[in-house]
Amino acid sequence: MNIYRVTKENQLKDAYNVRKIVFVDEQNVPPEMELDEHDETAVHFVGYFEDRPIAASRLRFVDQYGKLERICVLKEERGKHYGIQMINQMEQYLIDQGVKKAKLNAQTHAETFYKILGFQTVSDEFMDAGIPHVTMVKDLS
DSSP states (O other), rough: EEEEOOOOOOHHHHHHHHHHHIIIITTOOOOOSSSOOGTSSEEEEEEEEEEEEEEEEEEEEEETEEEEEEEEEEEGTTTTSSSHHHHHHHHHHHHHHOEEEEEEEEEEGHHHHHHHHOOEESOEEHHHHHHHHEEEEOOOO
16 A cells, blocks of 8 residues: 555545545444544545555644544455554654654544554543544654
8 A cells, every 4th residue: 555645635535535435434424523624734644555545544733642533444445454554654754743642532443453553542431423432642752
């Protein structure tokens, strides 16, 4: 998979489309919750396999953290380590920006996945868009 930090309008459209398929169509997140006011200022990433967009994510800077958000891979492409590649790319971007801490709100079914990548759970379970989540953090230094 080739991952790009979004710099072109067509890349952003591709990232939004992957997010729509995963979050809105598959997980029934309301469209108005999926695309929000933070999209305008976030750093977006999109992953392609053979020129087809299959993964997306966004990154924001919140307090002293790089906040990894909207990390998704198309259902038919899961299990191929593309999610790990997306997270590694986002973490490298944060390191290059001098950010030493990462944070994310993980759907609870993905908590073990993020723990394997070095994230630690720092919250109780909470609901977001009708889906149970936990907040997780990672030291990048």
